[in-house]
Amino acid sequence: MYCFFMNLKGSLPTLILEALSRGPSHGYEIASNIKRRSRGVLDFKEGTLYPALHTLERDGMVSSTSELEGGRTRRYYTLTDKGNLALEKSKLEWQRVSGAINGLLGGAT
């Protein structure tokens, strides 16, 4: 029997961009946001979040600033215009693909 699963690792950048579309946020808040809103379904190892964030920053999708909070430096990430555009494209693509899969698996069309 084939086991079908969605590739969360590949979707993580889009999920990060979506979390940031709600406002500037730091790494822990982004991870908690994704897990909470997906009711724990989209679970991932939090150590992989930071390389993904750094890649998004290097690609100009997000920008970051560091702030001192309670004696600890915290880095806040903000969605850029380029990131917002990429998020919109990813959402459209996701809707197209999920619609097709739903159609194939007998779900809502």
Add this chain to the structure above:
Amino acid sequence: MSHRLESWLASATLGLALSERGRIVEEISAHVANAIAYQTAQGLTESEAEARAIEDLGDSHAARAAFLRTCYTVSDEIRLERLLGRSWWTLLFGFILIPFAFQADADWSIWHVVVMALILPTILGFEPTIKRWLFERSSRNGVIAVQIFSIIIATATICFTAFQESLMLQPVSIGALSLPLGTWFIALILSCRWLAQQAPLTLKTIRRTRA
């Protein structure tokens, strides 16, 4: 910082450049502190909360592999320092400015000295800005691409300069070289920036295709 977190971070950042390592340690320490605060509020002891927070970070080797795809390593940092070293830039600017000064030939005036005296410190003053502009969004692969490209262009220029007299069958004054050299330098800078930003994207596409 606890020993457990320290050893996770040491493993995840092994071989990464110091600047990158500092940022990662800072971010993940803050992340773990938040996670511990949350877990202790849920009733776990500090030690249990920390163990859970580190477990949630996942495998440190997998994190390191992911960081190595985006961050500079120690050897990249050394390479980058060599590439962006002041002497390299000064030499390049000198390469352009000296022919400019010689261009004066018989018509040498104090203005050439004044212009030289103004241009050189201005360029060196803007050097960090130029470097940032060139490399802020480049990846390690981009820097390597730039280095290879620069070496090829520099070698070609040196060969051309060395053999120009035999190529053109007449002596060429150093002053006459300032315009082509200036154009070459600007083209090199623009090409470096383009390469530094394009190369990682190309390599990323290759990696995705392989995956």
